[in-house]
Amino acid sequence: MNFLRRPAFLVGLVLVGAVAIAAIAAGWIAPFDPVKNNYRYRLGAPNDLYLLGTDRYGRDVLSRILFGAGVSLRIGLAVAVLSGLAGASIGLISGWWRPADAWLMRVMDGLMAFPGLLLAIALAATLGPSEATAIVALTVAYTPRTARVMRAAVLVARALDYVEAARAVGANTVRILAKHILPACAAPLAVQQTFVFAVAILAEAVLSFVGVGPPPPQPTLGSIIADGRDTLVEAPWIALAPGTVIAMLVLGLNLLGDTLRDALDPRMRGMLR
Amino acid sequence: MLRLIAVRLLAAVPVLLVVSLVSFGLTLLVPGDMAAELAGPSATAADIARLRESLGLDQPLLGRMLAWYAGLAQGDLGRSVLLNQGVGAAILERLPVTLSLAFLGLGVACAIGIPAGLIAAKNVRRWPDQATMGASLIGLSLPDFWLGLLLIWVVGVKLQWLPTGGFIPLSEDPLGWLRSVAMPAGTLALTQLGPIARMTRSAALEVASSDFIRTARAKGLSEIRVFARHVLAGALVPILTVAGIGFGLSLGGALVIEQVFSLPGVGRLVIGSVLRRDWPVIQGGLLVIAFVFVLVNLLVDLLYLWADPRLRAQS
Numbered sequence: 299m300n301f302l303r304r305p306a307f308l309v310g311l312v313l314v315g316a317v318a319i320a321a322i323a324a325g326w327i328a329p330f331d332p333v334k335n336n337y338r339y340r341l342g343a344p345n346d347l348y349l350l351g352t353d354r355y356g357r358d359v360l361s362r363i364l365f366g367a368g369v370s371l372r373i374g375l376a377v378a379v380l381s382g383l384a385g386a387s388i389g390l391i392s393g394w395w396r397p398a399d400a401w402l403m404r405v406m407d408g409l410m411a412f413p414g415l416l417l418a419i420a421l422a423a424t425l426g427p428s429e430a431t432a433i434v435a436l437t438v439a440y441t442p443r444t445a446r447v448m449r450a451a452v453l454v455a456r457a458l459d460y461v462e463a464a465r466a467v468g469a470n471t472v473r474i475l476a477k478h479i480l481p482a483c484a485a486p487l488a489v490q491q492t493f494v495f496a497v498a499i500l501a502e503a504v505l506s507f508v509g510v511g512p513p514p515p516q517p518t519l520g521s522i523i524a525d526g527r528d529t530l531v532e533a534p535w536i537a538l539a540p541g542t543v544i545a546m547l548v549l550g551l552n553l554l555g556d557t558l559r560d561a562l563d564p565r566m567r568g569m570l571r
Numbered sequence: 572m573l574r575l576i577a578v579r580l581l582a583a584v585p586v587l588l589v590v591s592l593v594s595f596g597l598t599l600l601v602p603g604d605m606a607a608e609l610a611g612p613s614a615t616a617a618d619i620a621r622l623r624e625s626l627g628l629d630q631p632l633l634g635r636m637l638a639w640y641a642g643l644a645q646g647d648l649g650r651s652v653l654l655n656q657g658v659g660a661a662i663l664e665r666l667p668v669t670l671s672l673a674f675l676g677l678g679v680a681c682a683i684g685i686p687a688g689l690i691a692a693k694n695v696r697r698w699p700d701q702a703t704m705g706a707s708l709i710g711l712s713l714p715d716f717w718l719g720l721l722l723i724w725v726v727g728v729k730l731q732w733l734p735t736g737g738f739i740p741l742s743e744d745p746l747g748w749l750r751s752v753a754m755p756a757g758t759l760a761l762t763q764l765g766p767i768a769r770m771t772r773s774a775a776l777e778v779a780s781s782d783f784i785r786t787a788r789a790k791g792l793s794e795i796r797v798f799a800r801h802v803l804a805g806a807l808v809p810i811l812t813v814a815g816i817g818f819g820l821s822l823g824g825a826l827v828i829e830q831v832f833s834l835p836g837v838g839r840l841v842i843g844s845v846l847r848r849d850w851p852v853i854q855g856g857l858l859v860i861a862f863v864f865v866l867v868n869l870l871v872d873l874l875y876l877w878a879d880p881r882l883r884a885q886s
Contacts, residue, residue, distance in 0.1 A: 404585040404586065405589055407585070407589070408586045408587075408588070408590050408593065409593065411586055411587075411864050411865050412590070412857060412860065412864075413820075413822055413826065413864070414823065415823045415826065415827060416823060416838075416841065416857060416860060417857070419841070419845060420597060420845065420853050420856075420857055421597070421600070423845040423846075423848075424597055424598075424600045425602070496712070500714055503714050503716075503717075504714070504827055507716055507827075508830060508842050508846075509846055510845060510846075523714075523716070523717055523720065526720070527720055527831075530720060530723065530728065531728055534724050537717070537720050537721075538721070540717075541713075541717035541718075541720075544714050544717065548712040548713075548714075549712035552708055552711070
């Protein structure tokens, strides 16, 4: 476990941890109500009271970012877990039970022919924008990649000597899958889902930015940037700060994923997700 | 050779089938009455019924599906409810903007990212490698639409070097075109650089550790010659893969970047249609973009055959 002491891992942990703690504590530490208008103080520049300024309704940008970061983390984590479950199931069936392989993989190829974002935007809009539909849309968009990774891992695992041995001594399929295949695939799956977490946060920001994310007045990082876009000339701080928070989260998760992967398999160093 | 090409063409068929089914099935997920929603709150019951009929929504599911495929076979993607224009024509009109943006962004990203990845691989675990990989990790962690806004603010608003949005067709004014696409393509290139440099690096490392490189070294070739002649040739196929994956990313990115820079491309059309609930355009947009993606990947597949004699020898 010496990767735990690598600087990249620690930097990733600090970046994600800092944003996560701030987001969880948003209810206590946010200086203002994130959805309360204050028309006397519209588009105010950052000052001692409003540390990151105010938007065109006079809402405190810092408070909105704190609550918005929570939405990003919730959606990202939910997508990582759900697409992990779905992708692992599909990959396991595909890799283990060969008759299903060609069919399942053709469907995954078909889904992957759409840019993930475009599919997610279309799905989120179709189902009606909300936090739940954003999770569903992003899960559908990113499950095929996880299924591919899982399938590849299962194919490697089923050829391992101890798996062959287990089959030879007549262990039943469920036992082999649960005791031997799944543990062997857990590591690549965990790495992949760390990257899905990061990509889902980026994608959720785009959904919110184009207006199919969780609807207003719910602050999300993407919708704060969309607000800031309209007032970019007068109040650039509105768009600037939430993007920095997204970048911190995504960079942190990528660093965690990279170090995890390098620790698992030095040969995979530097490969794309 | 012909047989190999035919096999690859056939492999695209099931993918296109899934793509068309998903695009068709999207409208089945619309909650409530699609026709009523499209017609708007002021429509009468007769209006809604007429719209439902013109969209074929009064038909049973199988009939609608057959009509959808019959239309596709004739290149007919339906009619946009709000643009009062054929979906196919509306998309084709805007496709060149999206494609030129995607290719321009990808081209710039490859022109910088591939050499950067090769330099990193040549100096693995030394400072040029660590600097390149660090920079590319930061690059791929930035939200592209936000980076675009940042560029607009700095280059467009503060420095006033380039227009902050809008599009000038190449045929009208080449210099104006370049000025209007420079920032969006640059944004796209900045976010694509990271993945491309990383993929190139790992491909080159893989090739560098293979047997034929050891042989080349063993027979006494100079390092430069080994790298230029053998590593590069061996890395051609992985680099093609990189370009193929890069194109997919670039296409997806272009759709969003258009929105930021107000470029009249397919992404802006589809996102606008999403907000206006113009389903036929959304379906057509999904279908055409996925079709382009499949086509480019097919092209990459065929280029593999050209780049790698081992694949040709299989036939």
